[in-house]
Amino acid sequence: MDAIILQILNGLDKGSAYALIALGLTLIFGTLGVVNFAHGALFMIGAFCAVTLQRLLNLSFETIDPDKTDFLGQPLKVKTPYVESWFGPDVGATIIDWSVPLAILFAIPIMLVIGFVMERGLIKHFYKRPHADQILVTFGLAIVLQEIIKANFGANPIQTPAPELLSGVATLMDGVVYPVWRIVYFCFAALIIGGVFAFLQFTTFGMVVRAGMADRETVGLLGIDIDRRFTIMFGLAAAVAGLAGVMYGPINAPNYHMGMDFLVLSFVVVVVGGMGSLPGAVLAGFVLGILESFASTTWATTTIPGINQIIIYLVAIIILLTRPRGLMGRAGVMED
Amino acid sequence: MGILEVKGVNKRFGGLQALGDVNLSVAENTVHAIIGPNGAGKSTLLNCLVGKLIPDTGSVMFNGQSVLGRKPFEINQMGISRVFQTPEIFGDLSVLENVMIPCFAKRDGAFRMHAIEGVQNEKQIMEKALLMLEDLNMADKRNMHSASLSRGDKRRLEMAMCLVQEPKLLLLDEPTAGMARADTNNTIDLLKEIKEKRDITMCIIEHDMHVVFSLADRITVLAQGTPLVEDAPENIKGNPKVREAYLGETA
Amino acid sequence: FTNEPTGGSVTLGFNVPQTGPYADEGADELRAYELAVEHLNGGGDGGMMGTFSSKALDGTGILGKKVEYVTGDTQTKSDAARASAKSMIEKDGAIMITGGSSSGVAIAVQGLCQEAGVIFMAGLTHSNDTTGKDKKANGFRHFFNGYMSGAALAPVLKELYGDDRKAYHLTADYTWGWTQQESIAAATEALGWETVENVLTPLAATDFSSYIAPVLNSGADVLVLNHYGGNMVNSLTNAVQFGLRNKQVNGKNFEIVVPLFSRLMARGAGENIKGIVGSTNWHWSLQDEGSKAFVKSFGTKYGFPPSQAAHTCYVQTLLYADAVQRAGSFNPCAVVEALEGYEFDGLGNGPTLYRAEDHQCFKDVLVVKGKENPTSEFDLLEVVQITPRAQVEYAPDHPMFAGGALGSCNPGA
Amino acid sequence: MFGLDKKDTTLLLVVALLTLLAPFILNPFPTDSGLAQFNAGYPDLMQRFVIFGIFAIGFNILFGLTGYLSFGHAAFLGVGSYSAVWMFKLLSMNIIPAIVLSVVIAGLFALVIGYVSLRRSGIYFSILTLAFAQMSFALAYSVLTPITNGETGLQLTLEDPRILGTSATADGSIPVTNLFGLEMRSATDLVIGPWSFTFSAGYYVCAIVMLVAFYLAIRIFRSPFGMMLRAIKSNQNRLNYTGLNSRPYTLAAFVISGMYAGLAGGLMASMDPLAGAERMQWTASGEVVLMTILGGAGTLIGPVLGAGMIKYFENIFSKINDNVLHGWFAWMPDGIEDLTVAIIHPFIGKGWHLTLGILFMLVVIFLPGGLVEGGQRIMRLFSRKKATKDDKSKAKQPAE
Amino acid sequence: MNVKPDFSKGKNLAETAPAYLSVWDIHAYYGESYIVQGVSFNVHEGEILALLGRNGAGKTSTLRAIARLDDPQISHGEVWLDHQPLHLKNSHQASQLGIGLVPEDRRIIPGLTVEENLQLAQIAPPIGWSIERLYELFPRLGERRKQEGVTLSGGEQQMLAIARALARDIKVLLLDEPYEGLAPVIVDEIEKTLRLIKEQGITTVIVEQNAVRALELADRSVILDTGSVVFDGAAAEVLENEELRAEYLAI
Numbered sequence A: 001m002d003a004i005i006l007q008i009l010n011g012l013d014k015g016s017a018y019a020l021i022a023l024g025l026t027l028i029f030g031t032l033g034v035v036n037f038a039h040g041a042l043f044m045i046g047a048f049c050a051v052t053l054q055r056l057l058n059l060s061f062e063t064i065d066p067d068k069t070d071f072l073g074q075p076l077k078v079k080t081p082y083v084e085s086w087f088g089p090d091v092g093a094t095i096i097d098w099s100v101p102l103a104i105l106f107a108i109p110i111m112l113v114i115g116f117v118m119e120r121g122l123i124k125h126f127y128k129r130p131h132a133d134q135i136l137v138t139f140g141l142a143i144v145l146q147e148i149i150k151a152n153f154g155a156n157p158i159q160t161p162a163p164e165l166l167s168g169v170a171t172l173m174d175g176v177v178y179p180v181w182r183i184v185y186f187c188f189a190a191l192i193i194g195g196v197f198a199f200l201q202f203t204t205f206g207m208v209v210r211a212g213m214a215d216r217e218t219v220g221l222l223g224i225d226i227d228r229r230f231t232i233m234f235g236l237a238a239a240v241a242g243l244a245g246v247m248y249g250p251i252n253a254p255n256y257h258m259g260m261d262f263l264v265l266s267f268v269v270v271v272v273g274g275m276g277s278l279p280g281a282v283l284a285g286f287v288l289g290i291l292e293s294f295a296s297t298t299w300a301t302t303t304i305p306g307i308n309q310i311i312i313y314l315v316a317i318i319i320l321l322t323r324p325r326g327l328m329g330r331a332g333v334m335e336d
Numbered sequence B: 001m002g003i004l005e006v007k008g009v010n011k012r013f014g015g016l017q018a019l020g021d022v023n024l025s026v027a028e029n030t031v032h033a034i035i036g037p038n039g040a041g042k043s044t045l046l047n048c049l050v051g052k053l054i055p056d057t058g059s060v061m062f063n064g065q066s067v068l069g070r071k072p073f074e075i076n077q078m079g080i081s082r083v084f085q086t087p088e089i090f091g092d093l094s095v096l097e098n099v100m101i102p103c104f105a106k107r108d109g110a111f112r113m114h115a116i117e118g119v120q121n122e123k124q125i126m127e128k129a130l131l132m133l134e135d136l137n138m139a140d141k142r143n144m145h146s147a148s149l150s151r152g153d154k155r156r157l158e159m160a161m162c163l164v165q166e167p168k169l170l171l172l173d174e175p176t177a178g179m180a181r182a183d184t185n186n187t188i189d190l191l192k193e194i195k196e197k198r199d200i201t202m203c204i205i206e207h208d209m210h211v212v213f214s215l216a217d218r219i220t221v222l223a224q225g226t227p228l229v230e231d232a233p234e235n236i237k238g239n240p241k242v243r244e245a246y247l248g249e250t251a
Numbered sequence C: 001f002t003n004e005p006t007g008g009s010v011t012l013g014f015n016v017p018q019t020g021p022y023a024d025e026g027a028d029e030l031r032a033y034e035l036a037v038e039h040l041n042g043g044g045d046g047g048m049m050g051t052f053s054s055k056a057l058d059g060t061g062i063l064g065k066k067v068e069y070v071t072g073d074t075q076t077k078s079d080a081a082r083a084s085a086k087s088m089i090e091k092d093g094a095i096m097i098t099g100g101s102s103s104g105v106a107i108a109v110q111g112l113c114q115e116a117g118v119i120f121m122a123g124l125t126h127s128n129d130t131t132g133k134d135k136k137a138n139g140f141r142h143f144f145n146g147y148m149s150g151a152a153l154a155p156v157l158k159e160l161y162g163d164d165r166k167a168y169h170l171t172a173d174y175t176w177g178w179t180q181q182e183s184i185a186a187a188t189e190a191l192g193w194e195t196v197e198n199v200l201t202p203l204a205a206t207d208f209s210s211y212i213a214p215v216l217n218s219g220a221d222v223l224v225l226n227h228y229g230g231n232m233v234n235s236l237t238n239a240v241q242f243g244l245r246n247k248q249v250n251g252k253n254f255e256i257v258v259p260l261f262s263r264l265m266a267r268g269a270g271e272n273i274k275g276i277v278g279s280t281n282w283h284w285s286l287q288d289e290g291s292k293a294f295v296k297s298f299g300t301k302y303g304f305p306p307s308q309a310a311h312t313c314y315v316q317t318l319l320y321a322d323a324v325q326r327a328g329s330f331n332p333c334a335v336v337e338a339l340e341g342y343e344f345d346g347l348g349n350g351p352t353l354y355r356a357e358d359h360q361c362f363k364d365v366l367v368v369k370g371k372e373n374p375t376s377e378f379d380l381l382e383v384v385q386i387t388p389r390a391q392v393e394y395a396p397d398h399p400m401f402a403g404g405a406l407g408s409c410n411p412g413a
Numbered sequence D: 001m002f003g004l005d006k007k008d009t010t011l012l013l014v015v016a017l018l019t020l021l022a023p024f025i026l027n028p029f030p031t032d033s034g035l036a037q038f039n040a041g042y043p044d045l046m047q048r049f050v051i052f053g054i055f056a057i058g059f060n061i062l063f064g065l066t067g068y069l070s071f072g073h074a075a076f077l078g079v080g081s082y083s084a085v086w087m088f089k090l091l092s093m094n095i096i097p098a099i100v101l102s103v104v105i106a107g108l109f110a111l112v113i114g115y116v117s118l119r120r121s122g123i124y125f126s127i128l129t130l131a132f133a134q135m136s137f138a139l140a141y142s143v144l145t146p147i148t149n150g151e152t153g154l155q156l157t158l159e160d161p162r163i164l165g166t167s168a169t170a171d172g173s174i175p176v177t178n179l180f181g182l183e184m185r186s187a188t189d190l191v192i193g194p195w196s197f198t199f200s201a202g203y204y205v206c207a208i209v210m211l212v213a214f215y216l217a218i219r220i221f222r223s224p225f226g227m228m229l230r231a232i233k234s235n236q237n238r239l240n241y242t243g244l245n246s247r248p249y250t251l252a253a254f255v256i257s258g259m260y261a262g263l264a265g266g267l268m269a270s271m272d273p274l275a276g277a278e279r280m281q282w283t284a285s286g287e288v289v290l291m292t293i294l295g296g297a298g299t300l301i302g303p304v305l306g307a308g309m310i311k312y313f314e315n316i317f318s319k320i321n322d323n324v325l326h327g328w329f330a331w332m333p334d335g336i337e338d339l340t341v342a343i344i345h346p347f348i349g350k351g352w353h354l355t356l357g358i359l360f361m362l363v364v365i366f367l368p369g370g371l372v373e374g375g376q377r378i379m380r381l382f383s384r385k386k387a388t389k390d391d392k393s394k395a396k397q398p399a400e
Numbered sequence E: 001m002n003v004k005p006d007f008s009k010g011k012n013l014a015e016t017a018p019a020y021l022s023v024w025d026i027h028a029y030y031g032e033s034y035i036v037q038g039v040s041f042n043v044h045e046g047e048i049l050a051l052l053g054r055n056g057a058g059k060t061s062t063l064r065a066i067a068r069l070d071d072p073q074i075s076h077g078e079v080w081l082d083h084q085p086l087h088l089k090n091s092h093q094a095s096q097l098g099i100g101l102v103p104e105d106r107r108i109i110p111g112l113t114v115e116e117n118l119q120l121a122q123i124a125p126p127i128g129w130s131i132e133r134l135y136e137l138f139p140r141l142g143e144r145r146k147q148e149g150v151t152l153s154g155g156e157q158q159m160l161a162i163a164r165a166l167a168r169d170i171k172v173l174l175l176d177e178p179y180e181g182l183a184p185v186i187v188d189e190i191e192k193t194l195r196l197i198k199e200q201g202i203t204t205v206i207v208e209q210n211a212v213r214a215l216e217l218a219d220r221s222v223i224l225d226t227g228s229v230v231f232d233g234a235a236a237e238v239l240e241n242e243e244l245r246a247e248y249l250a251i
């Protein structure tokens, strides 16, 4: 029983990661109709915003400790972060400890700017081009972004731990413990998803963008500056992707290709959810997350060997064959 | 017994009764016009004939065979062709190719692997397509990208695509809408000529009364999904119900 | 024979992952190779050439020919690695190929070198199969393997955690993972440990939570992570997140074991690695003369200490050069002969044997532990024990290694 | 000639000439010069060019003509490779049965996957194919290891029970793949002055297969079948109302392109008898998509160019290291040399991905039709003179 | 008698143009093809202008150029609306300045309901008729407000397209074949509406194949042939001029 509850929690947690990434992707892909292979890279850049902030906070001056030696036998240089010297060791250490939550504030403007620049400078010219061209250009961009990160941060993962207070486990009920940060992640995802839904639901923004997607020209004819809205939408999507990345850091240490790892999966989630449907993407994220969790139990893998390897794809196939447009897709979106 | 027999067809879209108990019999080698106010269900009826929609109840017999439950391509192979209300053509292909494709469908059936022999060797088919284009005054545009035709030309192209198949039953949904008067007249002449030359039955939907009265042997007036009257053209003009529901004062 | 050097120089092929998740390891390997070439050509301080038991090398290249090299990218994919190796052989005339940082790649390239008739000096490859069922006459491995990890770890584990333990294995679902799991399970079961469960995890997995959660209530009190690279960093991080480190089971502290360790991975795992036991081929803090010399010349040139991958690659290059020098010929068959059954010392692992039967090196194995209070970003592991060579040796026909045949050396065209 | 019109015949002849002379064309630089690094005329890479060319040509029959974007085509290539290697292991080292089997098996595989996936269109189709391929990859990597040899890839061993042939040669090695005795690995070198050219048997076998494949592709493009496929891309709805059943057409295209992929896989295994699971991964499927788009989707020669371009970068740029750079720029003054090397450094060696990424972006931004469009623009530059630019002379004045 | 546009090359039209909407010497291209070849005409405030011509004459292209839609590309030429240089604006700015276009293929936005299609028109200022008032004008739309726009019948879509233009506060209404596909009763209805609009001082340019109807409604007429103006004068004049009608309009 406990095991089942745990797997449901895991499923929800995985699902919230999928849903959050898919949410950003579906804004660009399902709504703007751009096959954005750089979305994974945006997620990755979000995570590296946290890494960068952590590095910035850890910027240190060096003092020599004559008692110790480094690997070449020379006196060891000891580093003290500036933050600690400015605010005192305790406050400084706390600030460093909280670098991931702080990175949320840091990442939002950065991701918005990246989103705007990307849209204005590049994607804008590709709305009317075939999907194939969009794939090529965004894939190229993803590679470039990845390589830039790799050149600066290396290929190995870099830990961005959660603050002390939010790490460790929480006892949810007797015998069921769960990592605190994962609970935080789930709540955060729910918050962002709710926020985006509200924004698109309670304003005409979503409708206008959808309309612009279907027929830019006519929307322009009705006096609406659709370009600006597309840009905002793109920035929003980039910010969502980035925040998903920032918060994901403490769960798995960021590395430069984490985006690619998630890319294919997030496309699957979006499509299974149904093109153009935000709730669909979120629902599919959770469905796939939970199923994946259950498929990795020993019971499942002994019943059907290898099921954990293929579950997501298998479910995707079954859903797409039984429901022509995924879970909640709209007719006519990217069907040709 | 007509070539096309529609009996008791009903079609609902949610709460809307688009077709209510439609009965229609089209005699062979005649032109049957269906007219009626906008939203009367004319296009919907046509959709039920070509397999785009399946009626909720009722039967549709063509040449003694039921068309219900068949796929659009099967129905076409039975001998029903349709011109759509908004032109449906192969925009990426040239005008000539657009007309050749139905020729292949006519000759080879719904599927045949012709993967090796070049198109340019299909002389007969090409000639047939060209002749058709000449009939419609479009031969000079044969190498144009069909997407860049003007709207009227697109309509004519679609007509060519249907006529070249020499269907037994040709369904025309507003074939002359958007066509210049001169071309409308040409089209009328062409349809008349075809009717005389070939064994063809036509079902035509039109709002242009000039076209309707020049061509139709019989007219059905549809209103709110049900046939209002069915009669010869002379009688329709004078029918007060039709005047009120459809023609207005100016007709 | 293939690519016989005719001019004044000889070309070696360094085939390392330059892109993909192992790019950092590849970069470190490449540094080591460059250093080795420098030393072979008489540059720098000579590094381990000074401590090497064989004195055949004299700093004038190999057999008097200046050593040159070409590099390529394996992308950690068998296909790409073979393509890159082939281009070195066919285009650049490389006479020896070395490098790699995964077993799949090593075995694929080893097979290629056998067919093409050049020598392959494996880089970082830990699977039993490399010198087991997939061994090849033209291929040599200096690095240790899964069996040795198990044999070295077992006594230490017993000492640290007792002989009444229940182990839960998470294993990467591909050949390397399986062979390592098999080796470790065998070694620990011999101690009296019980293997509660072995769960295979997909290679593509990034979040291991759904594999870790069942561990909590399984009754196991040790978790063995048969993962490498990013998989290992993630599974370990997840295990720590779930509080496994602070858990008490069966009245004992819950423990995590990572059988194959590397410093680069340890860095990726950050805080989570502290106190976790594993095995490694070599570590820069070793105090023998060879290691000190190597760390010094590497550290001076690059500003940080070498990784175990760098070490094994450097050593392999020297060993190859030395074998040619001793054989007096670049002919692969002569090199094979010179390396087979060769005993040497002074390269950082103590007295070492290149066994003739399977071309595997036998040497001491290090058992290490994540350091609690590192003094620098490199000082992440501390050596718990140096397991003597005798303890990790096995018969060439040991069941875990059986199946393949070395075949005969192929000098190529 | 060959049942093609003049333009296509010229194209075919040009391609044939280029492929057959590739050992010369790809090795323009003397062996000892610094630029020899850019030579691509060695057997393995030349084989890769044509094999991936075949793969991309086949992919283009599906994607370029019908517009159905398969994201799982690498699965067919992988299946082809596995079949071929098994044929080598079990039957004979002759490549003919191996290639035949790989084409057949890949075709069957494509038939099954295509039959299911083609029930959907657009992005839904893409994801279905992707899912099938990813499942094949995951299974080949793990559960199916007895058949695929998992991570390591399926290789020949000294114990293979080869029915027609020996398990091992007299000197204890694995026999070499051959075409009725002509060994695929055999090659002859031709040295002319400082130049050296390699003629490899394997390459010419691949090249001839590619020319046949290319020729067939032209015939398909120009056939009524090809026209139907383009019609499907343009307006599938219309096609159905015209009395044509689009399903068997798309399925046929899918199977044909799957067979091309299988052929490529079989050839790849014939040149180098190893089949690895990564060949089926989504990145591999993505690669052929990129090749096709980069070269120019829907054009005949584009995919081959795209394939060549990507493989060239992968194999040539990745091998340039700082050492080589210093070699090239040794003539510069030291400081400037170091600076130049430092500037180029990020783009070569381990940075070849970066260069490739930038290249993708540049091509798609400036040459919307891919490399082929680049070629056309150059051609147009030469024939510019004819084009009248004087619009005003044509412009009529408003009616009076 | 043709009215020669009262301006000449080079002068600042804003000062000299007597007209409300001035189209001066516009040239438009689709890629390489040269479609509009120097068209000029003036429209006075509150006037209805009928722009006539055969299929492919360039009527739609001219309207699109005025509304500043992306393609065709205007190479040179100017369009002035009430002293504002429209040729320097893009389409949404033109719309905000008061240009409303009812496109020939209606361009109902897929995925949106009837009501959403109308709401969309009222997002950017200035806003015209209220949605309720539009439903009064076209009750059929009111009944179908929750239906997806593109599933409307052809005629209903046409109504929606016109309603959508009126939902904005327009100064100039550009109608591209507004009567196409409409039942005669509805045509009467719309004609009445257009007269109503005219009374409110809105300027209208109407392109229509049903030339007689358009000319009866219009004050002035411009006839295009292969991209150039061949007639510019009073509407009544065309109706009287047999030759003109026969040559360019085939009526």
Ligand SMILES: Nc1ncnc2c1ncn2[C@@H]1O[C@H](COP(=O)(O)OP(=O)(O)OP(=O)(O)O)[C@@H](O)[C@H]1O
Binding pocket: B013, B014, B016, B018, B036, B037, B038, B039, B040, B041, B042, B043, B044, B045, B085, E144, E147, E151, E152, E153, E154, E155, E156, E181
């Ligand atoms: N898919 C659908 N969903 C809901 N309602 C529909 C759908 N298709 C058609 N309708 C409605 O059914 C009615 C009949 O439509 P139909 O297209 O048959 O009219 P029509 O007689 O062809 O009119 P017109 O002359 O204007 O083309 C219309 O009111 C239309 O709004």
Ligand SMILES: Nc1ncnc2c1ncn2[C@@H]1O[C@H](COP(=O)(O)OP(=O)(O)OP(=O)(O)O)[C@@H](O)[C@H]1O
Binding pocket: B147, B148, B149, B150, B151, B152, B153, B178, B180, E030, E031, E033, E035, E053, E054, E055, E056, E057, E058, E059, E060, E061, E062, E104
């Ligand atoms: N996108 C396009 N690309 C190329 N040519 C085009 C394009 N659109 C229109 N044309 C061409 O421009 C010419 C004029 O087209 P336009 O649509 O302006 O004519 P029109 O007078 O509105 O005709 P109709 O009465 O048939 O609607 C036509 O010959 C058409 O072929």
Ligand SMILES: [Mg+2]
Binding pocket: B042, B043, B044, B085, B173, E153, E154, E155
């Ligand atoms: Mg209709």
Ligand SMILES: [Mg+2]
Binding pocket: B150, B151, E059, E060, E061, E104, E176
């Ligand atoms: Mg028009």
